[in-house]
Amino acid sequence: MSRIVIVSLGLLVSLGLLNFLIWQPVVQAGPGELKINFIDVGQGDAILLKLPTGEDVLVDGGPDDTVLTALGQLLPVWDRELDLVVATHLEADHITGLISVLQTYQVKEVLTPAFQNDTKTAKAWQEAALKAAKINYADATDDYVWGEVVWDTLWPLPNADFSLESDNINATVAQISYGDHTVLLTADADSQVEQQLIALYPGLTTEILKVAHHGSRFSSTTTFLQAMQPDVAVISVGRNSYGHPAPEVLQRLAAINAQIYRTDQSGTIKLILSSQQRRILTDG
Numbered sequence: 001m002s003r004i005v006i007v008s009l010g011l012l013v014s015l016g017l018l019n020f021l022i023w024q025p026v027v028q029a030g031p032g033e034l035k036i037n038f039i040d041v042g043q044g045d046a047i048l049l050k051l052p053t054g055e056d057v058l059v060d061g062g063p064d065d066t067v068l069t070a071l072g073q074l075l076p077v078w079d080r081e082l083d084l085v086v087a088t089h090l091e092a093d094h095i096t097g098l099i100s101v102l103q104t105y106q107v108k109e110v111l112t113p114a115f116q117n118d119t120k121t122a123k124a125w126q127e128a129a130l131k132a133a134k135i136n137y138a139d140a141t142d143d144y145v146w147g148e149v150v151w152d153t154l155w156p157l158p159n160a161d162f163s164l165e166s167d168n169i170n171a172t173v174a175q176i177s178y179g180d181h182t183v184l185l186t187a188d189a190d191s192q193v194e195q196q197l198i199a200l201y202p203g204l205t206t207e208i209l210k211v212a213h214h215g216s217r218f219s220s221t222t223t224f225l226q227a228m229q230p231d232v233a234v235i236s237v238g239r240n241s242y243g244h245p246a247p248e249v250l251q252r253l254a255a256i257n258a259q260i261y262r263t264d265q266s267g268t269i270k271l272i273l274s275s276q277q278r279r280i281l282t283d284g
């Protein structure tokens with residue numbers, strides 16, 4: 001083979017690869033689809049929303065840098081920008097990975113609880129967030145609209161007391177809606193918060209529920225689950241010493257006929273919502 005032929009072949013292969021890299025994410029996303037990836041980060045939460053209008057939103061970052069590898073796989077290679085990063089509350093299993101995310105990605109805005117937490121991780125998060133992005137301190141007035149996707153922050157209420165002992169009390173709870181689809185992200189909210197949500201938002205239901213606090217028995221009460229009526233329940237959980245997910249929570253979810261997905265069993269759970277349908281893909 002002459003050198004010209006070899007060079008031409010090389011060029012063709014390179015162009016083919018480039019074409020694949022450029023179009024693959026476009027084909028994968030599909031038109032009009034909202035993709036919500038419940039990333040398997042072990043014991044913690046990390047949820048990537050890929051919006052039909054092109055924005056990327058990350059909710060929590062898990063307990064270590066696992067989230068970076070996952071983002072590398074879920075986002076196009078050239079995409080190093082996140083439109084919104086949400087820290088639901090300042091505990092290590094939610095914000096540790098976010099610190100690395102802020103150092104690696106260009107982040108337009110951060111939605112975070114007020115920085116009233118003295119742990120080393122919370123301080124590091126505060127420092128990274130203040131340096132990296134525009135800060136929005138979360139409360140129920142913080143809503144976002146991206147095309148037909150709406151992010152409605154339900155909790156905490158404005159002027160919440162962030163000096164309280166437990167961060168879970170003021171964890172950001174939000175409902176995302178897209179057409180007829182609704183997804184409730186409950187962070188590590190406990191039964192007190194659940195009770196408040198029912199009282200504050202009569203008639204609130206959800207198609208998909210991110211089960212609170214990794215399936216802790218102190219959340220997901222029967223009253224709350226019966227009110228929400230989720231078709232699908234996603235539990236973000238890994239190896240832990242707390243007994244998450246609690247067998248009684250799994251029973252309560254089964255009792256309302258929710259389809260249960262767990263990141264410790266299925267890996268990253270990909271929820272794909274379009275106006276016509278709902279699809280769920282798992283690694284397992």
Ligand SMILES: [Zn+2]
Binds near residue numbers: 045091214
């Ligand atoms: Zn947690």
